[in-house]
Every structure is written in C-alpha cells, then in structure tokens.
Amino acid sequence: MAAQTPVVRLTDPYEALAALEEAVPGLAELRRAEPARVDWAAAEARLGALLPGDFKLLAEVYPDLHFGDYMSLHTPWPGEEEAWAGAAAEEEEDVADLIDLADLGAVLAAYPAPGGLLTWGSSNQGDTFLWTTEGTGPEAWKVTVASRSGDWWHYNAGAVQFTADLISGALEPWGLPRVRPEVVALGGEAQTGERAPQVDGG
Structure with a gap:
C-alpha cells in the first residue's frame, strides 16, 4: 500500500492539537470551558x-467536531466511555468487509487482530479513517485511509495531525476531497438543542 510521511x-x-487549531482558524473558540473528565481506563479496558x-x-x-461539512472524529463523551469502546469494537465486522471488498486481506486485518485496523473517524461521503494498531504503542500507530473511491493508503502520523494536515493541504488527499477549514461543534447541538457553533476559516 502507498504511504505518505509528514516532514x-x-x-x-x-x-498536534496546536497544528489542528492553526489549520482551522477560530477552532480554539470552541474549546470546552473545562476539560472533560473522560474515564480512559474504562474505555481502554473495554x-x-x-x-x-x-x-x-x-x-x-x-x-x-465535524470539519468542512465532511469529516467527523469519533470521540467518547464522559459517562459513555464503555459504550463508545463497545461500539468501536463492534465495527470489526464492518472493517473486515471493507478490507475484503478492497481485496487487501493478505496485508490488513480488523482490530483486535495484531496490528489490526480500528476506526477513529469517518466522512459523510463514505470514507473511513482508521488506526493501524501496530508498533511500540499507541503513539506509534499510523493512520490508514479507506476512501469510498477504493483508494487505501497510510499516513505516518496520528489522527489529530492527519486531520490538521488534510485540512491545511500539507498532505496529498489521495481519493479524498479537499476539506474546507470550517468546523461545527456537534456537542453543542446535542446538549442544548440550539444551533451548534460553527466556525468558517475562509
């Protein structure tokens, strides 16, 4: 499979987070007033x-967050960590189907197979963003892209840097559209029922 590596x-x-905030002007305005207390131990155990x-x-x-009317990252909410992790684990069959459809079963597998693919994001156009869970630990995981057009490729960076580099144009979006530097905070809509804040980076 083809791969790209950031400088x-x-x-x-x-x-990585600073790079994303630089790529999407105004994103920092959507920061929570206080960091969420996510029970990572529960999520990771599940x-x-x-x-x-x-x-x-x-x-x-x-x-x-939903970027450029296109891309969302699947992050857990406090109190829903185990459900989030369970849903991520249950996507094994869907990921396996994607791999089979692309005839890549000889080189890729779905998590929890060793080094298997684990979903962390998706687009409203049918693209899937995954981690390849191999290496010395989660900080060494790389991003794998499964585009709806059938292009599969790796990006040797984490999910947040990948998102920043995709939006800023620092990487070649093989099989993906260009993503506008706009963001909607979906959580605001989910919690208050009001229109979620949106930032247009131009």
Missing part, C-alpha cells in the same frame, strides 16, 4: 488497548 511527525499531543494521547486530548478539550 515532522508530531508526537506531542499538545503540538476496548482492550491503550489509546493515543492526541486523540485523548482532543476528546477532553473539545466536544464532537
């Missing part, structure tokens, strides 16, 4: 794996 892989979660620090930080600092 610098951002291994510090705060640097999932059977530790999760990357950048993903955890994003979930604590922000509500659910």
Whole structure:
C-alpha cells in the first residue's frame, strides 16, 4: 500500500492539537470551558488497548467536531466511555468487509487482530479513517485511509495531525476531497438543542 510521511511527525499531543487549531482558524473558540473528565481506563479496558494521547486530548478539550461539512472524529463523551469502546469494537465486522471488498486481506486485518485496523473517524461521503494498531504503542500507530473511491493508503502520523494536515493541504488527499477549514461543534447541538457553533476559516 502507498504511504505518505509528514516532514515532522508530531508526537506531542499538545503540538498536534496546536497544528489542528492553526489549520482551522477560530477552532480554539470552541474549546470546552473545562476539560472533560473522560474515564480512559474504562474505555481502554473495554476496548482492550491503550489509546493515543492526541486523540485523548482532543476528546477532553473539545466536544464532537465535524470539519468542512465532511469529516467527523469519533470521540467518547464522559459517562459513555464503555459504550463508545463497545461500539468501536463492534465495527470489526464492518472493517473486515471493507478490507475484503478492497481485496487487501493478505496485508490488513480488523482490530483486535495484531496490528489490526480500528476506526477513529469517518466522512459523510463514505470514507473511513482508521488506526493501524501496530508498533511500540499507541503513539506509534499510523493512520490508514479507506476512501469510498477504493483508494487505501497510510499516513505516518496520528489522527489529530492527519486531520490538521488534510485540512491545511500539507498532505496529498489521495481519493479524498479537499476539506474546507470550517468546523461545527456537534456537542453543542446535542446538549442544548440550539444551533451548534460553527466556525468558517475562509
């Protein structure tokens, strides 16, 4: 499978989040007033794996985000950690079907197989964003893209840096559309019933 590698892989979660906030002007305005208290121990125990620090930080600092009227990251809400992890684990069959459809069963497998693919995001156009859960730990996991057009490829960075680089244009969006630097905080709508805040980065 083809792969892209960023000039610098951002291994510090705060640097990755800063890159995303730079890629989407005004995103920082949607930060929670106080970080969410996510029970990561419960989520990780149910999932059977530790999760990357950048993903955890994003979930604590922000509500659910939808970028460019296109892409969402599947982060857990406080109190729903085990349900979130259970839903992620139950996607094994869907991921396996994607792999079979692409005839990539010889090189890829769904989590919880060793090094298997675990979903962390999706688009409203049928694209799926996954981690390849291999390496020395979750900070070494890379992103794998399964586009609706049938393009599969790796990006040697974490989920938050991938999202930042996709929006900023720092990577080639093989099989994906260009993503506008706009964001909607879906959590605001879910909690208050009011129109969720939206930021247009132009």
